[in-house]
Amino acid sequence: MTISQPRKRDSSRPTIREVARRAQVSPMTVSRTLRDDPGVSEATRARVMDAVIALGYRPNEAARNLRLGRSTGLIGLVVTNLANPFYSQLTLGVEALATEHGMRVLLGNSGEDPVREGQLVHDFAARRVDGLIVVPCRNDHSHLHPDRLGDMPVVLAASPPVKIDVDAVLLDDFAGTWEAVRHLISQGHTRIAFLGLPASTWTGSERFRGYCAALEDAGLLVDDRYVSRQHSDVAAAELATYALLDTPDPPTAIFTANNRYTIGAYRAIRGRDKATALAGFDDFELVDLLAMPLTVVAYDPREMGVAAARLLRDRIDNAGSLKVHPARRVVIPTRIVEYGTGFRTPRSG
Amino acid sequence: MTISQPRKRDSSRPTIREVARRAQVSPMTVSRTLRDDPGVSEATRARVMDAVIALGYRPNEAARNLRLGRSTGLIGLVVTNLANPFYSQLTLGVEALATEHGMRVLLGNSGEDPVREGQLVHDFAARRVDGLIVVPCRNDHSHLHPDRLGDMPVVLAASPPVKIDVDAVLLDDFAGTWEAVRHLISQGHTRIAFLGLPASTWTGSERFRGYCAALEDAGLLVDDRYVSRQHSDVAAAELATYALLDTPDPPTAIFTANNRYTIGAYRAIRGRDKATALAGFDDFELVDLLAMPLTVVAYDPREMGVAAARLLRDRIDNAGSLKVHPARRVVIPTRIVEYGTGFRTPRSG
DNA sequence: CTGTTAGCGCCTTCAG
């Protein structure tokens, strides 16, 4: 099942027994000493510690957990693309909250590949992580079904659960997009393009829905020629934008569904000499210093990570408890931010 | 020792025995079935799988590893600041190579805090990771000494080992800086400032050394008034730059020792109206589109991660082997890139 | 083809 090639034997680390032999005591005494169990004489304790140090002994956490029947203190985090600052910020948030609670993060990058995502989830489950935070790359969440995960707590980020009943941390993708597009419309644009993920993904469908709604609410029609939906990648977005701009009847404005598209589109717009307005989902570093006005749907990705980890921790703590609350959703607020051309607004990082 | 608060009991997952009982076979048969061991009749295999599915059974990896005496297949990665794209790229590289070899990544962010770094290293070691990749935040590496880590393989990234004998992936900090500063000098600058980390860090000392050398090689003196060394943070760098610029005799050029400083300095330079040249370590997204010419010391941070993981994997594979090679160093090539003002150079991501 | 025995490294329980 788990695809992991044969690993080498554990490089012969000393066991508790070897320490015991060296210290002339029983393994039990070593165990007690190491756990600061009261009831070990100062003399033996010293002997034991000497042996421990001499041998460079370290208790085997796995064996410990096995014996104690307790959990690993690990939380699995699966993101789609760490190269996107959105996800590294989210990861940072998860890591911070996890550490705060003595837990650690097992990280996996799916690269927007559903197969890899499935493998990661499966593998993390086999490793008995206490819970899972997943940014799913598709709307198919069957691999996250509680049945397949043995009721391991799962929290989704950036994408609501489909046919499964788990917590999620979300953005208001629809409203955020709607507002940004309306903003473009209010500036007089009628030929507005959309760059985003395919409909098989949540943001791909939801942000597109917001785009369509904004157009329709303004009495405009959605024109397929202005819609480009593909893999989230700066270079691809740049090319797509060139394709849009180099038509007889190019759009006068573009809405980009995430920061990868925004940056790609920006590059292309700068590469042509047409005045094209740009609005996009995601705030990102240096956006305020670009050489054209830009409207973004801003929010705090780190906060998303923190919120997801909080939800997860709560589930973990209350696993087995009878008062298990139903699936919850936390919505991270978004706001429209208009950046002028190239000036000021200190941001930290 | 390990600071991890008492965790809840493992939420009663089914064991191999329960599956066996339900399938009316011995645990051994279940074990074999699950591992696709040949020598299980189709009939019993089916019965076992039914039970497995009915119970939602998953083998316990920890118990397995314990029994097989093999390692965890985990590699610990400790970085200083995930919010810095440099480190998220490095992480991506490590994750990619790890996954390629059936290993997983345990991630920790030290936040440039040596205490947290020590805790992470200690905890990862207790969890029996197969090896550790660390971006140390200080020049004190005593917590990484093989004695304290039970000979667990360690690879340093971005910082060479100090008083320990381990592999490392490095940049040529000195030469890269030297060239960038020389570049500024060749443009006629003589009052060149330095923004970087304190001397207690590797890049803080090494890049500063390159800066000094370049000045001295050109017959220029290092002027303390133009040297600012502090925590790596955009906002702090911006303030520091204002302080530099708002003096009677401000520098005409600034060398920034990493992308955080570069961005901070850029913001401040844009905020004043003085013509100030800028050169910095690290390439970063959008640097080519900033509104002033900028020289950077460029390299591929993802490749650093890949190289570090490769070194580590090699050590892990050859642990115990007699032909253990001495500590190695991989130097990731850097090159000077001059960006003009605001145009073209597609980059992906 | 299937089951039994034994033990990975550790710790709880109960005897000294």
Place this chain on the structure above:
DNA sequence: CTGAAGGCGCTAACAG
């Protein structure tokens, strides 16, 4: 204060 037995969940090695 210390030790001996037994078992967490799993699987090699050896029966049958």
